[in-house]
Amino acid sequence: xxxxxxxxxxxxxxxxxxxxxxxKIGITxxxxxxxMKIGVFGxxxxxxxxxxxxxxxxxxxxxxxx
Numbered sequence: 805x806x807x808x809x810x811x812x813x814x815x816x817x818x819x820x821x822x823x824x825x826x827x828k829i830g831i832t833x834x835x836x837x838x839x840m841k842i843g844v845f846g847x848x849x850x851x852x853x854x855x856x857x858x859x860x861x862x863x864x865x866x867x868x869x870x
Contacts, residue, residue, distance in 0.1 A: 806843040807868045811853070814865065818857050828856050 815825055826836035829849045839845050845853070845866075854862045 805868050806845065807865050808840050808843050810865045810868075811840070814857050814859060820857070825853060825856070828852060 812822070815822060822836055822840065823833040826833040829836075829845075829852045831839075831849070839849075850862070850866050853859070854866075859865060
């Protein structure tokens, strides 16, 4: 389960908007918002976010237990 609250925090902390990240992973902002709502991203999308946002501990965001 993806902790979308933490992901939103990291995006803001790094000075990006969710639309910026959507473009970086190659999807539309609308698709990004839908994926955030259900908390599901593909592994390639997750890897791009980890790299672009320089996330040190991706497990706590992308592989969190409920």
